[in-house]
Amino acid sequence: MPDDIPTIDLAAALADDAPEELLATVRRAAETLGIIQVVNHGVPTEVIAGFNDGFRRVLDLPRAEKEQLASPTGHPNRGWRQWPDDFGRLELERFNIAQYDDTQEAEAAGLSPEHATLYRHVNVWPPQEPGLREATHRYRDAFVDVARRVLTLYARVLDVPADTFSLGDDVHTTVVVNNYPKWPYDSASDEEKLLLLEHADSSTVTVLHQEGDYAGLQGQHPDGTWTPVPIRPDALQVFTGTLLTNWTDGRLRPGRHRVVAGGSVTRRSSAVFVHPGLDTVVAPLPAFADPDGSDFEPVSVWERANGNVEEYLRVFGRPEQLAAWRESRPYVAEVIS
Ligand SMILES: O=C(O)CCC(=O)C(=O)O
């Protein structure tokens, strides 16, 4: 039977005297599942609670108030949005936060005018929660720090220099808050009640915190089977994204995951997607290069971040959503209540 997703004491695994068995567990998980849980990760409880409590209050607002928090330009990755299935049943409610609020903030932080255009679609901060912007920055910075330490650990278990997966000083990040509703409909199997379809993130690593009363998040083994990631309030989940797979020429597998419905309360998760700076082109590092050639093409972080929203919406969006995007106006999905 494939292994479960291991829970790793991050401080112990990074210590000089880390037990070899613990490092072997990390290595096996990184090379097969691409997902670990970490505890003793150093993020203060109040940083996680400050962010989660603020967003819980926002997502608990009446729908009419939340509609005001949709992206003013119809961008699918800014502000509040709801995500119904083909029958109009709410599968997921999301709040997306970009790294900078607007082009001015991005340029002031040192981004080139071209890269700053990513932030023409502004962040939406709920006026009901004046402290949320600062709480989000604290949360994001703490999770980036966890990402850096996990990458140091992965370098250690792969026996390469500790700074092999250095992200540099100008990391590119995005933040998303997910609320999955209770699912009152009958479904026979997990496959019939997927609220978030199977995918791997396009980050280097993603650091996630989850809340709820059932193990809705599942990770995939190389043999295709799924294993639940139990809720542990003191744990963070770390997924390997496709950039890290590229960097290691496939040695570290991307953590494929999905979310199934269940439980008796709203399931919540909040993720920080961590990438190196937008100027970076990620390609297999010499330490991992296969002399017979690589299956991995270099990836420009900028090109990926700038990706084609129009194309995304054509594949996954509703026609009215695509129309709103083209006309640069807010879009609010119709959901059955
Ligand atoms: O809700 C979760 O646990 C996973 C969320 C996720 O995979 C994502 O936002 O990319």
Ligand SMILES: [Fe+2]
């Ligand atoms: Fe994901």
